[in-house]
Amino acid sequence: EKHGLGRTAMPEEIAAWDKDVSPDGTGLPVGSGNALDGEEIFADNCAICHGDFAEGVDNWPKLAGGDGTLADEDPLKTVGSYWPYLSTSFDYINRSMPFGSAQTLEPDDVYAIVAYILYSNDLVDEEFELSNETFLDVEMPNAGGFITDDRAETEYSQWRAEPCMENCKESVEITMRASVLDVTPEEEGAEAVVDDVVEEAAAEPAPEPEPVVAALDAELVAQGEKVFKKCKSCHQVGDNAKRKTGPVLNGVFGADIAASEGFKYSKVMAGYGGVWDEATLTTFLTSPRKMMKGTKMSFAGLKKDEDILAMIEYLKSVSQ
Amino acid sequence: ATPDPLITEVQDWASGLGDGVDASPYGVPIQFEGDVIRRNVEWLTADTISSINFTPIHALDGTITPQGCAFERHHSGAIELKKEDYRLMINGLVDTPLVFSYEDLERFPRQNHTYFLECAANTGMEWAGAQLNGAQFTHGMIHNMEYSGVTLRTLLEEAGLDAAGDLKDKWVYVEGADASSNGRSIPMEKALDDCLIAFKANGEALRMEHGYPVRLVVPGWEGNMWVKWIRRIEVMDGPVESREETSKYTDVLEDGTARKWTWVMDAKSIVTSPSPQAPIKHGHGPLVITGLAWSGHGKITRVDVSKDGGKTWETARLGKEGEDKALTRFYLDTEWNGEEMFLQSRAIDETGYVQPTKTQLREVRGLNSIYHNNCIQTWWVKADGEAENVEVS
Numbered sequence: 220e221k222h223g224l225g226r227t228a229m230p231e232e233i234a235a236w237d238k239d240v241s242p243d244g245t246g247l248p249v250g251s252g253n254a255l256d257g258e259e260i261f262a263d264n265c266a267i268c269h270g271d272f273a274e275g276v277d278n279w280p281k282l283a284g285g286d287g288t289l290a291d292e293d294p295l296k297t298v299g300s301y302w303p304y305l306s307t308s309f310d311y312i313n314r315s316m317p318f319g320s321a322q323t324l325e326p327d328d329v330y331a332i333v334a335y336i337l338y339s340n341d342l343v344d345e346e347f348e349l350s351n352e353t354f355l356d357v358e359m360p361n362a363g364g365f366i367t368d369d370r371a372e373t374e375y376s377q378w379r380a381e382p383c384m385e386n387c388k389e390s391v392e393i394t395m396r397a398s399v400l401d402v403t404p405e406e407e408g409a410e411a412v413v414d415d416v417v418e419e420a421a422a423e424p425a426p427e428p429e430p431v432v433a434a435l436d437a438e439l440v441a442q443g444e445k446v447f448k449k450c451k452s453c454h455q456v457g458d459n460a461k462r463k464t465g466p467v468l469n470g471v472f473g474a475d476i477a478a479s480e481g482f483k484y485s486k487v488m489a490g491y492g493g494v495w496d497e498a499t500l501t502t503f504l505t506s507p508r509k510m511m512k513g514t515k516m517s518f519a520g521l522k523k524d525e526d527i528l529a530m531i532e533y534l535k536s537v538s539q
Numbered sequence: 540a541t542p543d544p545l546i547t548e549v550q551d552w553a554s555g556l557g558d559g560v561d562a563s564p565y566g567v568p569i570q571f572e573g574d575v576i577r578r579n580v581e582w583l584t585a586d587t588i589s590s591i592n593f594t595p596i597h598a599l600d601g602t603i604t605p606q607g608c609a610f611e612r613h614h615s616g617a618i619e620l621k622k623e624d625y626r627l628m629i630n631g632l633v634d635t636p637l638v639f640s641y642e643d644l645e646r647f648p649r650q651n652h653t654y655f656l657e658c659a660a661n662t663g664m665e666w667a668g669a670q671l672n673g674a675q676f677t678h679g680m681i682h683n684m685e686y687s688g689v690t691l692r693t694l695l696e697e698a699g700l701d702a703a704g705d706l707k708d709k710w711v712y713v714e715g716a717d718a719s720s721n722g723r724s725i726p727m728e729k730a731l732d733d734c735l736i737a738f739k740a741n742g743e744a745l746r747m748e749h750g751y752p753v754r755l756v757v758p759g760w761e762g763n764m765w766v767k768w769i770r771r772i773e774v775m776d777g778p779v780e781s782r783e784e785t786s787k788y789t790d791v792l793e794d795g796t797a798r799k800w801t802w803v804m805d806a807k808s809i810v811t812s813p814s815p816q817a818p819i820k821h822g823h824g825p826l827v828i829t830g831l832a833w834s835g836h837g838k839i840t841r842v843d844v845s846k847d848g849g850k851t852w853e854t855a856r857l858g859k860e861g862e863d864k865a866l867t868r869f870y871l872d873t874e875w876n877g878e879e880m881f882l883q884s885r886a887i888d889e890t891g892y893v894q895p896t897k898t899q900l901r902e903v904r905g906l907n908s909i910y911h912n913n914c915i916q917t918w919w920v921k922a923d924g925e926a927e928n929v930e931v932s
Contacts, residue, residue, distance in 0.1 A: 224643045225629075227635055228637055228638045236770070236771050239712060239722060239781070290795030291905075294795070302786050303784060310782070311781070315614075315720055318718075366797070370798075374805075374895070382843065382893045387849055394930045394932055396928075397815070397930050404580055460628060464823055514655050524577075
């Protein structure tokens, strides 16, 4: 039964969204790239999380290595050691990467990045030209490493017996305790500490309020703090801020551009000159890569003017 | 004993006035329940934008999970997508590729169904032994909601499946509107069986973090397939073998080979109270032991509880009859007088499948599967009523 709802999808619309690539190469766009080109594109777009050699930064995925580790205690599952199909890499990078700027790469760039990942896994040499023509020539080492779900045979048939209700075992001994490992986020403990602090504080005179350096719009700061969530994957602020994939932003407002100590800036930012003020921040936050072509910051930019205003106010607040 | 001043003295709330209507036009829980919240384990992932948090199952009762504390999993962050900007495309091997607006979806006949959604990685930390101390952390990647929506079958039939030919070996590929798109391939048989295109949960619009305005519901199957912000459904000859069905959500066995297409969530249960975050504080005497059970194969028919680490078992009372692929609440109304307990629960579903022990699972799969750990869990309740996640022989 048809309801006559919806409208016919136009070919241009289908082309815009239907970009998935299958293991047999269906869906691949025309294009090509080699590992040499890929190395540079990878450095600009991917290395911030995945490392210069695809070895991974912090908890971000490692894309290379792990050959022969799948039966080990902690297998290292990378594109080279684990992924059964090359199409998966192309498909994912093409549609979902870079993180925070998905769908900004040209097909040639994606071919080059995939070639570079293959190269960093020692699967091709650096001149290897990956294209829609050569795509199926690449053999993935773990292509034969998967079986279809066999739980019905290996598990369900065994685990359907009427279960034991009494005298099921002779003894029960503790073999492992979570509190020994101690990896659970603390909270109850934290509350107790707060209580203590409150009691102690009550005995002392109230401290003088600290003088405010410049009047900030508190509402705008709060709004900016929300917008800043988008930045938190790479930038920290506050007393315990640490350098992550991007520099710490305490004090950034009013500071020289590219002045955070110890951070390895892109060439373009390092040589840009000037100060982070309302004008430069507005231009940068609107479109980082338009202002500084080649910046490592893989963020597409803030679309709304109000978000930019709020963000700048927030950055001022962490700069006082 | 002295009389209770809460009774003998006139209290403020019994004399003065409370809030008027509209004090909170869309209500929030009272301040005293402020600890009933989702929690995140920071060290598990690189960043909260591509991460998971956990439902506070230790503090809930009944079976329906309120949306506000139902766990979240994002791959590129939760996006804000307006109904006016929402489009759903069906293309591929269909008679007419179609685009639906949100309004279109609301004009199809719709249904209501309650289903659990469990992340395939729920309890994944336990493969290596007792790790996180709390039911929220070990078993909180689950929620259970009543969905309102249109069946996926209805939409596929609207586009027409004659062009697909024999449907037996066909697949649908589904993807979301967010940057991750989180594409997954689903066999046509499941797509035509019980999948829903849902736009309401527990009576209200989906929350942003759960895919507002429209998500896919794939009953009984791993949560990753329940694509949020669903924007495209493509009828295909074969699976796409996307990142989420090859590099992730595949289960490595001891010899290094990996199982793929492990979609169904097997029968599982957990004692939610007492538990490490919900210790016994009321002293000796009557004690209600309670928990949740579920199975991706159908209804829960029975739950057993052991207080001695699996030596002896008692059959618990089900809060109400088990429902198809939905959470079932169980209770064991008992007596506690300060004795140590090793609390376990064991679910049995309508196929006769009995929830396995950790040992049974490890014998078949080793320690590296990450996903689909439905082992029997143990809480060690001590003489003071405190509880800890332990593993026992």
